[in-house]
Amino acid sequence: MPDAYERHLVPVFFRPFAADLAGRAAALRPGRVLELAAGTGALTSALLAALPGASVVATDLNDAMVAAGSAREPGAEWRQADAQRLPFGDGDFDLVVCQFGVMFFPDRPAAYAEVRRVLAPHGHFLFNSWGPLASHGFGAAFQTALEEAMPDGAPSFLDDVPHGYTDPATVTADLTTAGLTPTATEQLTLPGTADSAASVATGLLTGTPVSATVGVRDDAQAIQAAVTRRMTDLLGSGPVTAPMTATVYTARRD
Template sequence: MDTNTLRTDTRFAGQIPELYDRLLVPMLFAPYAADIAKRVAALAPSRVLETAAGTGAVTRAMARALSAPVDIVATDLNQAMLDRAAMTGIDKPVTWQQANALQLPFDDGSFDIVVCQFGAMFFPDKAAAFAEARRVLRDGGTLLFNVWDRIEENELADAITDELGRLFPDDPPLFMKRTPHGYFAQEAISRDLSAAGFDAMPRFDTVTHRSRAASAQEAAIAYCQGTPLRNEIESRSGASLDEATSACAAAIAARFGSGPVDGKIQAQVIAVQR
């Protein structure tokens, strides 16, 4: 991934945080946040670090799932996402801190669990990020994260990408396929974890849910305007952001019907012990 593409793919700013939190969290991230939080609670940690926390979907789920007093530190590269996260009330104390997952500002061995929901795909150096997670974990601690499966297993993202390819045939916006759905191969993930210093074998679970939206238009807005896909669309000529969103809404309606949208989503959940 070149520097310009990396910058575009990781820029969650402007209207993106609000749309992401309001539309994409319930559509995509909430069911997996509950899944991750349940797994965290089963490990009974006393101190948890979350990287790539975004607008706090997992943070809120962990606060609900963890019954005992737990120190939760939630970090993200994008301050705008953390600002949105901090606006939502959480019934347990949370430390929100801007931080790069490749250069964590924490002491060695200072957390029981490092959690990352759908963030590893964005790390420019996966092994380096995993090595940082390993460094701040105590002996016996767990790195717990998830990644989206291949785009063909995620019906709405696939439909959006196909339609944008038709709309911009000379330079299709491939953010969804390239980044959110570009890091799913178990062999590659295992290799990166090994390179990061994890000796234990990672455990992989394939978890399937349903993604629901009130309408095709809402789903199209969520993807086209509430993710960095927006940056790719806006950088192209031939169709405006609103025109591209409308085209994607029509494509979703043609595939899923004119009423509420219900599509398959699938992810890999990975746990590895230090």
């Protein structure tokens, strides 16, 4: 999964937003940075470039992601860590940053309370989350194609999890419950460009938990072919570009 994720999804979905988050992080001038849910290191790489004088600790719950990320971005310190039980001391960091990871936390207020604990006084928490699935050109096309290819019940993972935490009022309430002070909320739409619709289809089918449902079926290859054809119909052939919307949040420990 990490290899498919890195090859097909990271350049298209995550690098554009990583550049944005890294620029926002640099404006805060942190000396000690903790990244949560770092995956294979898209944001890690951008942080290291934008903050050459800072120390960056990158963490992920998944050991395979940590192994892949540490091989790609050895300039950061990599640790396996659960965001709800961080293995760091109180006040260890000036900035905690997370790109498209908070949606996966089982108990977000608990994870945010841990963020508050490891932040120094007046430190910041900077993160983003995807908007509704309909606002993500690639994701929406994929889900349409998948539902057509699997009329007996397509996985709803994209809608339920990556695009399931979209209400800013809910997010700010969770931050407040954890003792953090929300300071900024901004909706941002950026373009993603892929080599082909087929590449995105492959990434979403094999580089996400969708693979657990589709990959075990006898007709998995037929489903992948049908999804690829339909996504190409919807997005076009050759290199394809689509808009992707997310919300960026900043909170502070007082």
